[in-house]
Amino acid sequence: MLDRYLLRYFLAVVDQGNFSRAAVHCNVSQPTLSVGVAKLERLLGHALFVRSNQRVELTDAGSRLLAHARRIEREFNLAQQAMEPASALPSLRLGALSSIPAGPIAAAIAGVRPQETYRFELVFGSERELASQLAKGRIDLALTLVDRGAERFLERRILNEGYVLAMPRKHALAGMEAIDGEQLVGEVMIVRRHCEALSDVSRHFTERGVRPHFSLRSTNDERVLEMVAAGLGITVMPESYVHQGVAKPRLSGFSDRRTVGWMAGHHAEHLLAGPGDLIAAIEAQLHRTHELA
Numbered sequence: 001m002l003d004r005y006l007l008r009y010f011l012a013v014v015d016q017g018n019f020s021r022a023a024v025h026c027n028v029s030q031p032t033l034s035v036g037v038a039k040l041e042r043l044l045g046h047a048l049f050v051r052s053n054q055r056v057e058l059t060d061a062g063s064r065l066l067a068h069a070r071r072i073e074r075e076f077n078l079a080q081q082a083m084e085p086a087s088a089l090p091s092l093r094l095g096a097l098s099s100i101p102a103g104p105i106a107a108a109i110a111g112v113r114p115q116e117t118y119r120f121e122l123v124f125g126s127e128r129e130l131a132s133q134l135a136k137g138r139i140d141l142a143l144t145l146v147d148r149g150a151e152r153f154l155e156r157r158i159l160n161e162g163y164v165l166a167m168p169r170k171h172a173l174a175g176m177e178a179i180d181g182e183q184l185v186g187e188v189m190i191v192r193r194h195c196e197a198l199s200d201v202s203r204h205f206t207e208r209g210v211r212p213h214f215s216l217r218s219t220n221d222e223r224v225l226e227m228v229a230a231g232l233g234i235t236v237m238p239e240s241y242v243h244q245g246v247a248k249p250r251l252s253g254f255s256d257r258r259t260v261g262w263m264a265g266h267h268a269e270h271l272l273a274g275p276g277d278l279i280a281a282i283e284a285q286l287h288r289t290h291e292l293a
Helices: 004-016 019-026 030-044 060-082 102-112 127-135 198-207 221-229 266-273 277-292
Strands: 049-051 056-058 091-097 119-125 141-145 154-168 188-192 213-218 235-238 257-264
Touching: 004 019, 004 030, 004 060, 004 127, 019 030, 056 060, 060 127, 091 127, 102 119, 102 277, 119 127, 127 141, 127 257, 141 266, 154 221, 154 266, 154 277, 188 221, 188 235, 213 221, 221 235, 257 266
Parallel strands: 091 119, 091 141, 188 213
Antiparallel strands: 049 056, 141 257, 154 235, 154 257
16 A cells, blocks of 8 residues: 555655755655655565666656656645535635746735635745646646646746846946946856756856856845845846846847746646636736836
8 A cells, every 4th residue: 555655755756856855845854755765666666766866867667657646646635625614715826936026926916805705825936846736736826937848737828038137227337238248257246046047147157258256146036136236246137027226238148038827737727718817917917017127
């Protein structure tokens, strides 16, 4: 008999990419998680992972188990929801990518006030975390990046945008429409650790001989903008971010773009087919913010 916690350990390793992060995600020690995965492998009679120092990869048996494990986890979560009192309000659980501005989402929520008509839950996370939550049925929709090959989910595009430099309005280069990377030699920079384009940004500057000192490394974009406005450094951000004290010239030669949209599991297809007031309001706010930016 397979205990649910063994499948949770297995899915955590798949979603987190290695045993140490999976253990943190499951709130257990790494030896405990490793023992659990080993027990699952003994019960099934197959090795599930090819282990290496950097990452783990699924074996053929692990790949076959993955679809079943995700379905079991999703059905378990749906069963829990079905056991809620009949009088309970309907629920809507949204996930939002941490690198999408929170302002438009907050404005939409304030305008629609979803908590008055149904049980509303909002969680922020990385692409990997949101995909994991969707696969497990723990959220209904994710506002995240789409067109990135996630074939197991349904997707609908909202907008496409590029990246710009974020620098203090008082910076000597702030009035320029576009800035070459070579002009930033000697500048202090801020690293947005969660940026999906981080490796491309780093490569762009390295190829142009720019190897800056980093004054801040953060996964909080609102905090990053405050520090940019205060003159702590410059960074590269999606163009839809807005801050009163921050100028946003283009970075010449950097052509990366991203597509923001909704991602849903097949059990929530109806939410994409006929978006409700809150979803429509979030889309409208995102478009408005992008146009004003």
